[in-house]
Amino acid sequence: MPAHPTEPARTSYDVVIIGGAMVGSAIAWFLADSPDFTGSVLVVERDPSFEHSSTAHTNSCMRQQFTTKINIRISQFAADYVKSFRQRMGGDERIPEIAFDRFGYMYLAATPEAAAGLRTAQALQASCGAGTRHLSPDQVAAEYPFYNLADILAANHNTQDEGYFDGTTLFDWWRRKAGERGVERIAGEVTAIGRAGNRVTGVTLSSGTTIAAGHIVNATGPRAARTASMAGLVLPVEPRKRYTFVFSAEAPLPRPLPLTIDPSGIHVRSDGALYMAGCPARPDPAVEPDDFTQDFTLWEEHVWPALAHRIPDFERIRLVRSWVGHYAFNTVDQNAILGSHPQATNFILANGFSGHGFQQAPAVGRGMAEWIAHGHYRTLDLSSLHLERIEARRHLTEAAII
Incomplete structure (x- = not known):
């Protein structure tokens, strides 16, 4: 038997999930764990090594420092979920405690407008129970004297459930436990999606195999728009390059470095004994989802300075190593697009996370499982992130994009 079967065991499933990386695996697990869902689930993943997935290229961080309340709530659930992961997975003693390094995020502002934005964001986050503090440059310097703050007017910082977490362990155990509960996974590429009126009917694989489906979930990350187009549907999601640089310092800093968002567009944090920095491409156009070519001048000319x-x-x-990954970038308001597509009500969207998918996966997995099983949310209401907001031009813009 091959390590990754390429053909499904059945011709029909209650749910077919296209995309088996972090978000797709979260949805599969929460369906498998739901006492109210007894249907069959198939996960179709084009690259079971995940070598080129956004999941494999993530920096695996978590924060509550967002500018929309729903994103704050999503990440608060994620933090609680990570801290109680073994318990939430049924107390399985095989599951380790999840590493969670709370060095926090430090947003720096160099203009009056940016400083005012940080103050507004801090007030919203505090109203939701987040531990964000709005700081003056002197307050920052008292705690982190290694920063040059000559051009900085204000900062926001929070070490309460913000920092690095070992999301790979969640990913691995979601897949393993879902398989033990009967979720089927195959290596294959969906090349067509059947549709009849306002419903999708099934998928066709590159092998020619057709599979009927009660629900189809689009969890294909940067390929989300291509996947939707197979059903004649449109999504404002495109792949955009994001660079990561891991480096050593001749004089390491005296304490862990918060994930610092600099006005230059660079972000940097501690990474064990090393440091990790990142930034968008310059310029930042849409790219092909299989384009991982690096611009090696970016480090020397922009990041290091x-x-x-x-x-x-x-x-x-x-510089120790570097790589390019992709954001599944929502070009309209940089927020996730979730729930049923209005033109195909059993086509479920889990797309457009714009860099937040790894930390949002627990809440999205739970929410999409509730939506499929019940047709509504039972815990956190994610309806403000449905596609209807975009079609109605009620954009929910997230300003704290890194």
Whole structure:
């Protein structure tokens, strides 16, 4: 028997999930764990190694510092979920405790407008119970004296359930436990989606196999728009390159570095004994989902100078490795697009996370499982993230995009 079967065991499933990375696996697990769902689930993944997935290229961070209440609530659930992962997985003693390094996020503002935005964001986050503090440059310097703050007017910082978490362990155990509960996974590529009126009917694989489905879930990350187009549907989601650079410092900082969002567009944080920085491409157009070509001038001409300006000790650093991943970028308001597609009500969307999918996967997995099983949300109401908001031009813009 092959390690990754390429053909399904049946010709019909209650739910077919296209995309088996972090979000698709979360939805599969929460369906398998739901006492109210007894149907069959098939996960179709085009690359079971996940080598080129956004999941494999993530920096695996978590924060509550968002500018929309729903995103704050989603991440608060994720933090609680991570801290109680074994319990939430049924107390399975095989499951380890999840590493969660709470070095926090530090947003820096260099203009009056940006500083005012941070103050507004802090008030919203605090109203939701997040531990965000709005700080003056002097307050930042008292705790983190290694920053150059000459051009900084204000900052927001939170170490309450913000930082790095070991999301790979969630991903691995969701897949393993879902398989033990009967979720089937195959290696294959969906090349067509059948549709009749306002419903999708099934999928066709590149092998020619057709599979009927009661629900089809689009969890294909940067390929989401292509997947939707197979059913004659449109999504405002496109792949955009995001760079990650891991480096060592000749003079390591005296304490862990918060994930610092610099006005230059660079972000940087501690990564064990090393440091990790990232940024968008310059310029930042849509790219092909299989384009992972790096611009090797970006480090020398943009990232390193920005790091050395903000943290003078980073003048003496050495690049260890780098890579390119993709955001599934929602071009309208940079927020997730969830729930049923209005033109095909059993086509379920879990798309457009714009870099937040890894940390949002627990809430999205639970929410989409509730939507499929019950037709409504039973816990956190995610309806403000449905596609209807975009079609009605009621955009829910998330300003805290990294």
